[in-house]
Amino acid sequence: MVSQVVADEKPPQQLLSKKAGCNSHGQDSSYFMGWQEYEKNPFDPVSNPSGIIQMGLAENQLSFDMVEAWLEKNPDALGLRREDGASVFRELALFQDYHGLPAFKNALARFMSEQRGYKVAFDPSNIVLTAGATSANEALMFCLADHGDAFLIPTPYYPGFDRDLKWRTGAEIVPVHCTSANGFRVTRAALDDAYRRAQKRRLRVKGVLITNPSNPLGTTAPRADLEMIVEFVAARGIHLVSDEIYSGTAFGEPGFVSVLEVMAERGAAAADVSDRVHVVYSLSKDLGLPGFRVGAIYSSNAAVVSAATKMSSFGLISSQTQYLLAAMLGDKDFTRSYVAENKRRIKERHDQLVDGLREIGISCLESNAGLFCWVDMSHLMRSRSFAGEMELWKKVVFEVGLNISPGSSCHCREPGWFRVCFANMSAKTLDVAMQRLRSFVESTTNGAAALRRAAVPARSISCPIAIKWALRLTPSSGDRKAER
């Protein structure tokens, strides 16, 4: 017999948790809304040529053929038996050890080292495997931050961080403001300012998280900037997480420098901070395999590795995927040629986008990595404000039919910037996108004017605005070059 229900005087309790009811997952943001619009009306060159072109998804679809070619030469060995008669299939089916398949970790360690020009050695036992970088970043937060603790993150940053780092962990993000005045580079002053703001909010700062190469900027962090950031976390006694998932997409000078390389160069001085520097990696961008859910945390802090390994139980990598990739990444000839050709193709597509935009009078932040460009469309806004940015964004999505990501969704402080992805479509589709954009630009006053100026060679322009703007366009200019 059921006991009498004790009536609650309070209002009926929430059926779900607060986490379920709130929107910390960030998926109400425009970043995801544009995605949804695309899903409703996706472009297809044959069946839906007027659909929305997806330029909001940082995927690498340029190099599948190389992976497929490798697979054709190395067909899946799942059904084979080992020398001692043991069945590979059976072993994999049962393998759920959160330490991961040794062959895979070894291959991954070598691959990560290769991407850093073998200037950094990775110890496989310091690798924690996770179901994607999404899971890696969240697990690291669970390990490093208590509920209410904060991480400082330079803006603009990947919109998904709001979900990955804050939602279930209860951690906070305090933005480190970066501006176009210096190409959105992180400065010591900005870091100090963010730290002070955190203190004002009575938040305990546990670390800094950077993405290098940067999403959404598409730039590699200059060595000097990395050294400065390491100094900052060393002085404050806090952690540094470097999300290096785009490390294999750096196609141009000055090239990718990993924070671990900076640490290696620090030598003895690194000892004061080496147990607080952690790297996140994934195969989703470099190898274009987001579906396989392959992420990793790399740390020389044994306690972090131990705790994160246990947490990886909540998101392990499928053993059959580890097995397949162990073979692929272990093939040095393949990785060497893949990485080189992949970068070449990314650069080619990047240049196509940059040139295409320039022809219609739109400039980008000069970039040398990533699968996207950070585009300045501020002159196309009706008002120089975030409202203006949103208005422009909606036009671009609904009228022009391009799902690009507004800078505000990346927490950018200056309105008018957009992240535009280029590596997830064919060259022809990119052309279509440029044509559509051109029509739109021509229809706006400012846009048309900029377009006309773009058609004129730079040296004949004399007005100050045009000089500054023209300087941005020429590849050899810019703050970044000055660093080398």
Next chain:
Amino acid sequence: MAFKGGDLLSEKAAGDGHGESSSYFDGWKAYDMNPFDLRHNRGGVIQMGLAENQLTLDLVEEWSKNHPEASIGTAEGVSQFKRIANFQDYHGLPEFREAMAQFMGQVRGRKATFDSDRVVMSGGATGAQETLAFCLANPGEAFLVPTPYYPAFDRDCCWRSGIKLLPIECHSFNDFRLTEEALVSAYDAARRQGIRVKGILITNPSNPLGTITDRGTLAMLATFATEHRIHLVCDEIYAGSVFAKPEYVSIAEVIERDVPGCNRDLIHIVYSLSKDFGLPGFRVGIIYSYNDAVVACARRMSSFGLVSSQTQYFLARMLSDEEFIGHFLKESTRRLAARHERFTSGLREVGIGCLRGNAGLFTWMDLRGMLREKTPEAELELWRVIIHKVKLNVSPGTSFHCREPGWFRVCHANMDDETMEVALDRIRGFVRQHQRRAKAERWAAKGQLRLSLPRHGAAAAASPYLALSSPMSLLSPQSPMVHAAS
């Protein structure tokens, strides 16, 4: 405001919430240091603490060989590679969800149907339990769980989510069945302590009992949940491992047929392919919720533990092969039944009883008669002997939060027939030795009693639990000699 060295990690990372510091891992360590191998190390520790199904992998492997197109790494499957490798939509491959929904219905004898739109992926059942905890409860709130229960629930449900698990005590006098009285008692106790109960978590079929929850109890749970507006999470991870009567009843069936008026927003099922299919390595966890908001939330959270698209693709093809699945389930049932029967009858030969079970990959073995005394300490003592002397890694009941000492979970589906026989031999040998020693001690004590009866007799009268140093200490409390002395 820099934190001190001790605060380098979070409390979660620095603490013991992962549960691996528990002494129960001693058994694992003993196994890891000296693992049994039929050919190379017959004196090693036999792993009987891991609930794995190794009996039917040959069937799955054969299917895999006969269907190379199911693997995107083969010549036959590579044409799908690009689509699959690029697919990270947390809705999951539509064909995977459909195949899973189809399979879940087939496993339950088609007595319930499943909507593929409610199938949400997770990082194994481990990830599923954690995600549901995050969705349904706030830190400090509680789920009620019948004891004995799977030890890792403490980690899965509580570690990072901050929720509590409170026991609903079940006892051997009624075969550890969950009663309404016990449920109400646990619920009221929580309320008295000011803890808000957000749900009930059951595992059906049960781990570690190997029994199924009857229809009436499931209906009672659904009704109770509805009346108190709390959730009912049913972990049905062993649904496909029921090998004997009574027939399995899923909560999905009960809410459709027996309690149609229950509040479906409260009903959630956790599933996985790790046990029924023996594929723990593939990390296939499923949350199936009748609550739209939970489906939406869990789906967003599945980003933290999606199933590899390579695996989704493979399973989509295998699970929708209804003929193969039908054959698989039948054969799996037959092999599980045979293994279970062999093991339990082997135990019966030496007078060891088990809870009568009809499901799962293990047996709930009754060794109460071998305890020095009815205490958890005595159980752990016996357990250490079994690990270090008998060299079997079995799991002590107290690790499952069982209130009655003396029960052990023994896994028997994770080894071949020969190894099973070795294990049985060792158990039989140990039990016989124990019985001989007990008998010898009884005779020895009989002799000593004549010499110094008053003191021993007084001691026996004072307490049935004797010190280890006493010759009578090797007698079990049920021994007639103890009673005679008092």
